[in-house]
Amino acid sequence: MSTDKHQVGDHKHHFAHHFRDAMHEFLTTKEGIWLFMVTEVMMFGGLFVGYFIMHSNYPGMFAEGASHLDWRMGAFNTIVLILSSWTMALGIHFIQTGKRNQATAALIFTIFCGIIFMCVKFFEYKAKFDHGLLPGNFFHAHEFEHANLPMYFGFYFCMTGLHGTHVLIGMGLITWVLIRHLKGEFDGEYYTPVEGVGLFWHIVDLIWIFLFPLLYLVG
Amino acid sequence: MAQNHGSHNSANGAHDKAHNSHEGGHFVVPFKTLRNVAIALLCLTVLTVGTAQLHLGWAAAPIAFLIAFIKAMLVMAYFMGLKFDSVLNRVIFATSFIFLAVFYFFSALDVFTRIKEISTL
Numbered sequence: 001m002s003t004d005k006h007q008v009g010d011h012k013h014h015f016a017h018h019f020r021d022a023m024h025e026f027l028t029t030k031e032g033i034w035l036f037m038v039t040e041v042m043m044f045g046g047l048f049v050g051y052f053i054m055h056s057n058y059p060g061m062f063a064e065g066a067s068h069l070d071w072r073m074g075a076f077n078t079i080v081l082i083l084s085s086w087t088m089a090l091g092i093h094f095i096q097t098g099k100r101n102q103a104t105a106a107l108i109f110t111i112f113c114g115i116i117f118m119c120v121k122f123f124e125y126k127a128k129f130d131h132g133l134l135p136g137n138f139f140h141a142h143e144f145e146h147a148n149l150p151m152y153f154g155f156y157f158c159m160t161g162l163h164g165t166h167v168l169i170g171m172g173l174i175t176w177v178l179i180r181h182l183k184g185e186f187d188g189e190y191y192t193p194v195e196g197v198g199l200f201w202h203i204v205d206l207i208w209i210f211l212f213p214l215l216y217l218v219g
Numbered sequence: 220m221a222q223n224h225g226s227h228n229s230a231n232g233a234h235d236k237a238h239n240s241h242e243g244g245h246f247v248v249p250f251k252t253l254r255n256v257a258i259a260l261l262c263l264t265v266l267t268v269g270t271a272q273l274h275l276g277w278a279a280a281p282i283a284f285l286i287a288f289i290k291a292m293l294v295m296a297y298f299m300g301l302k303f304d305s306v307l308n309r310v311i312f313a314t315s316f317i318f319l320a321v322f323y324f325f326s327a328l329d330v331f332t333r334i335k336e337i338s339t340l
Contacts, residue, residue, distance in 0.1 A: 218280045
């Protein structure tokens with residue numbers, strides 16, 4: 001029988017008793033992750049629509065705010081996140097195809113990209129703090145044109161801050177699946193946590209794909 | 220096939236049939252596909268930065284977001300695997316963008332139809 005080697009007793013992962021079989025558990029879990037992804041789009045979507053409304057009201061102020069951002073740092077971080085998204089997908093690919101060492105390398109590289117992203121973010125934030133370019137009442141820059149400029153930095157810090165929080169959480173989750181992978185818990189038959197964490201990491205990339213032109217290029 | 224599910228009633232049998240087709244089950248995205256998508260995404264990033272340097276005025280934003288849209292489709296289709304996933308998961312994720320579009324549409328109606336007052340801000 002071709003299915004003998006995949007019998008439950010033979011496998012490291014036992015699906016929960018309320019599922020019909022391992023595939024049923026996989027499909028259900030993944031559907032749950034996709035529903036969670038919907039809430040992520042809704043959360044960031046609200047900020048994007050808010051940005052759009054305020055940008056329509058104060059285009060000059062937003063242009064001035066965007067001029068304080070360095071597009072080179074944003075572009076560099078875009079490339080870092082795209083590479084990390086690629087290696088995350090590769091990590092799943094290698095686990096599925098049984099290439100354990102390559103999978104380990106791919107996952108470590110993904111975490112490394114997250115660290116680089118946050119380092120660049122730190123230097124960007126530090127420059128804003130040094131110049132007093134902060135949201136609302138915290139704003140204390142001296143030379144600026146538009147009186148409402150603190151609003152731009154409200155959007156900037158909310159959007160990039162929420163995104164950066166996702167990067168940090170994503171790095172933690174990838175570390176978690178990396179440890180489980182090193183323990184040998186995943187193979188071509190069971191890799192559900194890696195798949196879920198992968199989807200989360202890709203949505204972090206997806207949001208940045210829109211944040212980068214919005215904040216850095218178009219303004 | 221059918222005799223394997225002899226103990227199920229007809230409704231369960233139909234469900235198992237859909238399940239056994241493994242729609243949205245384990246799919247492996249080929250290495251070459253992932254690599255090509257990564258290269259395409261990097262090229263599109265260079266393109267979006269390049270067009271931004273041309274300072275195209277009103278056209279800058281639509282072009283930047285068109286490129287971002289293409290990049291997003293590539294990430295969703297191949298990295299997130301929606302191209303190979305079940306119709307249900309595709310519909311679930313599409314729902315978020317449909318409702319975002321509704322949210323954006325009514326906000327845009329307000330923004331573009333409101334009588335503007337001169338602001339010093």
